[in-house]
Amino acid sequence: MHLALYLSDTGLHAGGWRHPAAENPDPMRLDTWLTLVKKAEAAKFDFAFVADKLSIDDIYGGDIATTVQYRPGYARPEPMALLTALALGTERIGLGGTLSTTYGEPFHAARTLATLDHFSHGRMAWNAVTSTNDGEARNFSRMQHMGHAERYRRADEFIAAVHQLLASWQPGARVVDKASGIYVDASKVRYTRFNGEHFHIQGPLTVAAPPQGRPVQILAGVSADFKAVATRVGEVIFTVHPERERACAFYQQFKEDMVAIGRAPDACKILPGVMPIVGKTHREAQEKRARLDELVDPLAGLSFMSASMNYDLSQHDPDALFPDIFDRISGSKGRFEYVIAEARRQGKTLAEVAKRYAASASFPVMAGTAEEIADEMMAWVESRACDGFVLMPADMPASLNDFADQVVPVLQARGAFRKAYSGTTLREHLNVPLE
Template sequence: MHLALYLSDTGLHAGGWRHPEAQNHDPMQLSTWLSLVKKAEEAKFDFAFIADKLSVDDIYGNDIAATIQYRPGYARPEPMVLLTALSLFTERIGLGATVSTTYGEPFHTARTLATLDHFSAGRMAWNAVTSTNDGEARNFSRQQHLGHKERYQRAGEFIDAVHQLLASWQPGALLADKDSGVYADPQKVSYTHFHGEHFQIKGPLTVAAPPQGRPVQILAGVSQDFKTVAARVAEVIFTVQPNRERARQFYQQFKAEMATLGRMPDACKVLPGVMPIVGATQREAEEKRRLLDELVNPLAGLSFMSASMNYDLSQHDPDALFPDIFPLISGSKGRFEYVIAQARKEGKTLSEVAKAYAASASFQVMAGTAESIAEEMMAWVEAGACDGFVLMPADMPASLHDFADYVIPELQKRGAFRQDYQGSTLRHHLGLARP
């Protein structure tokens, strides 16, 4: 199976930073991130991935107070700068980060990615996201976030433009031939001439062809608009799947959609997020999960959900039944269709759902021994539910160390995960062909 690390200084669980074992190192110190990435590289992860958001969330109550007080994660370095630094102190592990297609430009993105792929000797990936809320829009001189369908139309065009720019230089274009006086072969450098609804770009790129041909393309989501783009261009997708059967259905449907577009199933790796909570015994793992859940402040969940939905939940009674608001959501839609339907079916209050969502963000939680977690992960892959996982540590660094020190050796013992890297590029780790 393939394994990616969701790289966070505090972990995903909203109670993780309050856990007694949490260290809460300064996120603006490179050593904080480097220690985590080096641990992942020692464990032979395919790659580490850094998420990003372009605002401090203020959708809940139109104020940053709830977010700043109860949810860590906003005092963080710019991801591309961080990846540059991490690439200099690592050797084999792949490195990826989020790039907004709504608040970015293809030329700038392509140049940055190509440069980083050179500096890392072919270990880069990028997750093209459409961003989620009006807070981000207001940081880019707009008052309102683009609609869901328009965002994904722009995203598809943005990705195509980046790919064409990266292809404007062929391998071997740089000659530096002193005798002939020819520095670059003009037959191997071409204009891009990209003409779309959102972008018109002449090109060519100002960076030579990157080692991987182009960095690995990641997309994240579960909505139909997402799948339409992902089936055509994604090489890795991150999904949110609450159980194995729903993951299996999504996996089979997505691979079928790829086939209708003439793509081979192994040309894209499907990696749902998983939060393992490891204990020496089942009881110990469940006790740690219980403690983590108790440490979640409901306001952390309400602000988190509001920002992801781009909908202010403060206008509803937190102790009332979760409101039927799915048609009003203009942010992330795919995951909340299931969350809202289940909440109303089970009679859950808004506060109850918010607290549970802040604990796992609807990702699968596997609490148990290293042996039971390894067996469950293998069962997902063997059932045709995924090609591997994105590890979403509950707290840092303890959850990462528990997984790397105890679960990965169990996977290796069963022949389900690599003993060592066999190649040097991320494409090689993932078994992806050069474009």
């Protein structure tokens, strides 16, 4: 299986930073991040991945107060600057970062990614996101976030433009022939001349062809608009599937859709997020999970969900049945279709769902011994629910250390995960050659 680390200074669980084992180091110190990435590299993870958001969430109640009080994670470094430093402090692990296709430009993205792929000797990936809410729009001179379908059309075009720019230089273009006076072989550099609905770019790129041809393409989501783009260009898909049965159905359909358009099914790895909580005994793991859940303030969940939905939940009674609002949300739609339907089916209140959502963001939680967690992870892969996982540690660094020191050796002993890197680039780790 393939393993990636969701890189967070506090962990994903909203109660994680309050847990007694949490260290809460300064996120603006490089060693905070380098320590975590080196731990993942020692455990032979495929890559570490940095998420990003272009605003402090202010959808809930129209104010940042709830978010900054109850949810850490906003005083963090810019991902591409961070990855530059992490590339210099690591040797083999892949490194992925998030770029917004709604609030960015393809030329700038392509130049940054190509540079980082050179600096890391071919270990880069990028997660193309459409961003989620009006708070991000207001930081980029817009009053409202683009609609779901429109921003995915822009994302499709953005990615195509980046890929064409990255291909504007052929390998070996730089010859540096002193005798002839030729520095670059002009036949190996070409204009891009990309013309679409949203972008018109002459090119070529100002950076030579990156070591991997182009950095690995990550996409995250489960919605129909997402799948329409991801089927064509995704090389790693980061999904949210709380149940294995739903993951199996998604996996089968996605791979069939790839084949239908002429892509090999192994050309894209499907990696759902998972939150493992490891204990020496099953009971110890369950007790830690319960303790983490107790530490979640419902306001953290209400703020988090409002920002992800791009819908202000403060207008609803938190102690009433979760409102039927799916048609009114314009942010992340795929995951909330399931969340809302399940909440209403189970008769859950808004506050109950918010607290639970802040604990896991709907990712499956595997709480048990190292052997139990390894069993479950292997069952997911063997049943064709996924090709591996994105590890979402509950708290940091304890949950990462527990997984790396206890679960990974079990997976290695069973032949389910590598004991050593066999390649040097991220494409080699993932076995996704450039198509």
